[in-house]
Amino acid sequence: MPSVLQFSDVSVVRNLNPILDGVDWTVTGDQRWIVLGPNGAGKTTLLQLAATLIHPSKGTVSVLDETLGRVDVFELRPRIGFASSALAKRVPPEETVLDVVLTAAYSVTGRWVEQYEDIDVKRASRVLAEWKLDHLADRRFGTLSDGEQKRVQIARAIMTDPELLLLDEPAASLDLGTREELVELLGGYASADDSPAIIMVTHHVEEIPVGFTHVLLVRDGGIVAAGPIAETLTAEHLSETFDLPIELSEEDGRFHARSVRAGRSAVAPS
Numbered sequence: 419m420p421s422v423l424q425f426s427d428v429s430v431v432r433n434l435n436p437i438l439d440g441v442d443w444t445v446t447g448d449q450r451w452i453v454l455g456p457n458g459a460g461k462t463t464l465l466q467l468a469a470t471l472i473h474p475s476k477g478t479v480s481v482l483d484e485t486l487g488r489v490d491v492f493e494l495r496p497r498i499g500f501a502s503s504a505l506a507k508r509v510p511p512e513e514t515v516l517d518v519v520l521t522a523a524y525s526v527t528g529r530w531v532e533q534y535e536d537i538d539v540k541r542a543s544r545v546l547a548e549w550k551l552d553h554l555a556d557r558r559f560g561t562l563s564d565g566e567q568k569r570v571q572i573a574r575a576i577m578t579d580p581e582l583l584l585l586d587e588p589a590a591s592l593d594l595g596t597r598e599e600l601v602e603l604l605g606g607y608a609s610a611d612d613s614p615a616i617i618m619v620t621h622h623v624e625e626i627p628v629g630f631t632h633v634l635l636v637r638d639g640g641i642v643a644a645g646p647i648a649e650t651l652t653a654e655h656l657s658e659t660f661d662l663p664i665e666l667s668e669e670d671g672r673f674h675a676r677s678v679r680a681g682r683s684a685v686a687p688s
């Protein structure tokens with residue numbers, strides 16, 4: 419299976435500090451990766467490289483067989499779906515949900531004078547239905563709940579049938595029920611035979627949907643462990659990643675983690 423993403427000895431330096439340092443990582447088309455790590459570890463920076471939004475300070479990044487620095491990124495970007503709250507902030511709040519998804523066909527936010535083909539409208543409507551948003555098609559984006567906005571971001575990212583889908587913390591700030599609904603939808607999408615390679619950044623193992631195959635654990639701009647979830651997502655690796663003794667459990671493909679110290683730190687009644 420050919421790689422869709424290849425990092426070779428990649429470093430990103432900001433203000434003389436390496437925020438990624440010597441990263442080697444390969445993602446193939448049949449893999450769905452979780453990127454997990456503490457605040458400031460470098461997760462979003464990894465996604466920005468994969469999304470061709472930034473270039474490495476050192477090393478080589480290849481995306482969909484093209485090497486950053488030697489390719490017109492504007493030709494590459496339509497092949498990549500990217501959902502993040504930073505992108506969502508650029509969506510005009512008065513835009514309808516249907517138009518937020520539809521405008522992905524032209525890689526713009528905010529409908530202007532573009533003429534959309536019937537096939538684009540049909541695809542947008544199908545994607546909205548798949549993500550349980552069809553009843554909201556005519557609603558203004560700015561009036562949606564957080565959970566609905568997150569689903570619209572993902573629907574927009576997959577509108578163009580990308581070869582690589584990048585999701586930056588899609589379940590952040592969601593309540594339990596809304597998170598579970600999203601994790602279930604993501605699991606169904608990731609498990610489908612025709613789904614693209616996916617890379618999803620998260621802070622929580624509870625947000626890992628079934629159907630994801632690999633995990634990259636990052637800390638301080640470097641990789642702690644990378645590989646198939648079954649072998650790599652271990653209490654030992656998580657403890658090293660978060661610098662905390664962590665207990666991990668798994669049931670039916672879903673994970674739960676807690677600090678081992680948490681249960682022992684109860685304050686005795688006076």
Ligand SMILES: Nc1ncnc2c1ncn2[C@@H]1O[C@H](COP(=O)(O)OP(=O)(O)OP(=O)(O)O)[C@@H](O)[C@H]1O
Pocket residue numbers: 432433437455456457458459460461462463464
């Ligand atoms: N343009 C920049 N200039 C200086 N420092 C930066 C810049 N971009 C990111 N950083 C720093 O690099 C580190 C990694 O940032 P990044 O956003 O990739 O981490 P993250 O793992 O996504 O964090 P979080 O989980 O908090 O979102 C952080 O310490 C951040 O402050």
